[in-house]
Amino acid sequence: MPTLIDKIWKRHVIRELSDGRTLLHIDRHLIHDGSSRQAFDGLRATFRTVRNPTLNFAVVDHIVSTLPGRTGESYPPGQERIRALRVNCIEFGLELYDVDSPRQGIVHVIAPELGIALPGCTLVCGDSHTATNGGLGALAWGIGTTEVMHVMAAQALLMRKPKQMRVTFRGTPQEGIYAKDLILYFIGKHGVAVGTGFAVEYAGDAIRTMTPEERMTVCNMSIEFGARMGIVAPDDAAIQYVAGRPFAPTGSKWDAALADWRGLQSDPGAKFDRDFEIDCSHVRPQITWGTSPQDLVAVDEPLPDPFAVADPERRAAIKRALTYMALTPGHTLEDIPIDYAFIGSCTNSRLSDLEAAARVVQGRKVHEGVKALVVPGSMQVKAAAEAAGLDKIFIEAGFEWRNAGCSMCVTSNGDMVDPRKRSISTTNRNFEHRQGPQARTHLASPAMVAAAAVSGCIVDVRKLLKR
Amino acid sequence: MQPFTSVSGIAAPLLLPNITTDAMSPTIAGRSTSADLGALLFANWRYRPDGSEIREFILNKPKFRESKILLAGPNFGCGSSRERAVWALLRFGIRVVIAPNFADIFYDNAFQNGLLPVTLPLEKYSVLADAVSQVRAPMMTVDLERNVLQSPDGREIAFEVPAERRTALLEGLDEIAVILRLQSYIDVFQTADRRDRSWIYLERAMPGKSHPEQGLHPVPDKIELPDKVENGTPE
Numbered sequence: 163m164p165t166l167i168d169k170i171w172k173r174h175v176i177r178e179l180s181d182g183r184t185l186l187h188i189d190r191h192l193i194h195d196g197s198s199r200q201a202f203d204g205l206r207a208t209f210r211t212v213r214n215p216t217l218n219f220a221v222v223d224h225i226v227s228t229l230p231g232r233t234g235e236s237y238p239p240g241q242e243r244i245r246a247l248r249v250n251c252i253e254f255g256l257e258l259y260d261v262d263s264p265r266q267g268i269v270h271v272i273a274p275e276l277g278i279a280l281p282g283c284t285l286v287c288g289d290s291h292t293a294t295n296g297g298l299g300a301l302a303w304g305i306g307t308t309e310v311m312h313v314m315a316a317q318a319l320l321m322r323k324p325k326q327m328r329v330t331f332r333g334t335p336q337e338g339i340y341a342k343d344l345i346l347y348f349i350g351k352h353g354v355a356v357g358t359g360f361a362v363e364y365a366g367d368a369i370r371t372m373t374p375e376e377r378m379t380v381c382n383m384s385i386e387f388g389a390r391m392g393i394v395a396p397d398d399a400a401i402q403y404v405a406g407r408p409f410a411p412t413g414s415k416w417d418a419a420l421a422d423w424r425g426l427q428s429d430p431g432a433k434f435d436r437d438f439e440i441d442c443s444h445v446r447p448q449i450t451w452g453t454s455p456q457d458l459v460a461v462d463e464p465l466p467d468p469f470a471v472a473d474p475e476r477r478a479a480i481k482r483a484l485t486y487m488a489l490t491p492g493h494t495l496e497d498i499p500i501d502y503a504f505i506g507s508c509t510n511s512r513l514s515d516l517e518a519a520a521r522v523v524q525g526r527k528v529h530e531g532v533k534a535l536v537v538p539g540s541m542q543v544k545a546a547a548e549a550a551g552l553d554k555i556f557i558e559a560g561f562e563w564r565n566a567g568c569s570m571c572v573t574s575n576g577d578m579v580d581p582r583k584r585s586i587s588t589t590n591r592n593f594e595h596r597q598g599p600q601a602r603t604h605l606a607s608p609a610m611v612a613a614a615a616v617s618g619c620i621v622d623v624r625k626l627l628k629r
Numbered sequence: 630m631q632p633f634t635s636v637s638g639i640a641a642p643l644l645l646p647n648i649t650t651d652a653m654s655p656t657i658a659g660r661s662t663s664a665d666l667g668a669l670l671f672a673n674w675r676y677r678p679d680g681s682e683i684r685e686f687i688l689n690k691p692k693f694r695e696s697k698i699l700l701a702g703p704n705f706g707c708g709s710s711r712e713r714a715v716w717a718l719l720r721f722g723i724r725v726v727i728a729p730n731f732a733d734i735f736y737d738n739a740f741q742n743g744l745l746p747v748t749l750p751l752e753k754y755s756v757l758a759d760a761v762s763q764v765r766a767p768m769m770t771v772d773l774e775r776n777v778l779q780s781p782d783g784r785e786i787a788f789e790v791p792a793e794r795r796t797a798l799l800e801g802l803d804e805i806a807v808i809l810r811l812q813s814y815i816d817v818f819q820t821a822d823r824r825d826r827s828w829i830y831l832e833r834a835m836p837g838k839s840h841p842e843q844g845l846h847p848v849p850d851k852i853e854l855p856d857k858v859e860n861g862t863p864e
Binding site for chain 1: 645646647649651652655656659660661662673678702703704707708709710711712713715730731732733734737738741742791792793804805807808809811812814815818819822826827828829830831832833835836
């Protein structure tokens with residue numbers, strides 16, 4: 163009884179090697195300014211070309227300025243890499259969504275948005291959050307720069323088939339609980355290494371009732387518990403999402419694709435190497451307190467006390483994280499003042515994320531002393547949000563309304579949190595120094611970030627939704 | 630790729646769990662292509678904000694400045710896919726990382742660059758960690774030809790590495806060479822796949838210099854396939 167991942171894997175096998183590796187066809191390759199340069203250099207040095215240019219797409223996102231009126235020169239340290247990507251795309255004949263393109267945006271936001279990611283396709287990118295595309299039923303994963311070169315040269319990768327895990331989300335989440343809370347809850351419960359060596363299929367009624375954008379948020383964070391691939395079986399909602407997008411098939415090709423996509427789900431009785439189940443009905447708003455995505459509490463739950471932890475390694479890790487975050491055990495995070503509120507990143511920068519945040523912000527003001535940013539995931543998301551008037555809600559409240567890019571999630575473009583300042587962020591990583599040297603990051607849903615921005619401190623968003 | 634046969638040197642214990650690639654090579658090291666990756670290895674743990682060294686950090690201690698081996702905690706290399714983390718370790722002089730387990734992307738990236746990640750079962754790992762922690766300047770040898778490492782107390786510990794990775798490291802073989810030897814299989818696959826999954830193959834005008842797609846070339850009726858690909862490594 164094959165799983166969804168078995169089915170997709172099988173049809174991409176070019177050749178199985180006797181050492182257990184598989185040469186796997188890659189249908190779509192996304193290239194960005196952060197991880198591609200040495201790969202192009204490698205091709206050039208060995209006189210190789212890009213095998214299938216039309217299956218490769220490039221975009222500037224990591225190192226690009228998000229300021230209004232930005233150009234490729236707005237952030238001086240980024241000029242060199244942006245110029246290199248332009249030159250490389252011309253030399254190797256690749257399509258680039260440059261700073262001024264209406265299609266520019268975070269690579270994992272534009273791939274679904276442009277119809278580049280399709281159900282049942284294999285898709286890779288030199289970025290660990292590539293599994294975001296799994297929200298549409300693409301088998302998608304992140305690779306290193308050497309493998310970026312391999313895909314460009316061969317449109318194929320040598321892979322070992324990962325073990326498979328199913329995570330079933332059951333039940334109806336309460337008001338004020340979002341896809342972000344559910345995946346954070348899972349990571350908090352099972353830790354950052356539970357998915358190492360595994361590809362994950364997300365299933366259950368709570369996933370089925372999610373929109374494709376919400377599923378992308380769930381799949382996005384697969385790597386935060388170690389899983390390179392995360393996927394949701396494509397259904398009507400996914401297919402409707404894809405229909406009519408610029409690179410989606412049309413006419414007879416659409417019909418053929420549709421017939422194929424209808425068969426993309428795990429067979430009843432399919433076996434997984436590991437199986438988890440989460441009851442969503444009692445999940446409360448989640449927020450990280452420490453420096454690893456597994457350092458999680460519900461917003462009204464006390465922080466862990468290292469002295470109450472028996473395992474010496476875990477005790478040391480908790481102590482270290484509490485010290486870094488300047489927090490005291492036993493307290494909840496509620497009422498802790500914040501300095502930054504960031505809404506953006508491949509986890510939570512799509513239109514529905516901005517809508518959820520705007521619902522909280524509407525009629526309120528960003529608290530004095532808080533620097534609050536909205537960085538839409540793509541220029542198309544930005545345009546759609548502006549058409550819906552969301553920009554006005556944010557700007558009137560005192561948020562900065564930026565252009566698309568990775569921004570304060572990875573800080574490659576200079577958007578960062580000042581030392582020892584506290585940030586609440588819709589991003590995916592709260593590592594030490596991630597949002598800037600000594601920056602203290604709390605990960606949460608867009609609604610929770612919006613609630614903190616207007617309150618000046620961490621609050622339970624459910625209190626603000628009741629009005 | 631630089632071949633790997635055997636490495637002897639100081640082993641630095643950095644036994645924290647879940648060490649991220651962000652910690653190994655922070656964003657600042659990626660902004661400029663001229664950044665000295667080795668000097669910026671673990672930059673936020675090695676230096677204060679004013680640039681001065683934090684003496685207590687293991688790699689700043691006199692005996693460990695020349696470390697060639699890193700003994701790390703579980704789930705080493707989690708987080709970002711940045712291959713720069715591997716380059717930073719290599720530039721510093723680290724050729725081997727030993728841990729109970731590694732994050733998947735880091736593990737692959739390491740092999741692609743001639744850095745040997747050694748996964749040790751917990752029991753062997755604990756014995757080694759004890760031995761390394763008890764000596765001031767723990768010298769170790771990691772011998773890939775014999776699949777054996779020598780602990781600072783002289784004890785030999787066997788380890789396993791996937792066979793194809795081992796061969797590639799010993800021979801300094803780049804994986805791209807293996808892949809491109811299988812090119813005719815890719816041709817065959819794409820020819821059939823264009824019929825079966827026509828929607829995957831996008832036809833669109835491409836900018837820049839024209840590179841005709843190989844898959845669009847007329848494919849000969851009979852394609853010569855390399856006969857010895859089974860072991861995945863060239864003769």
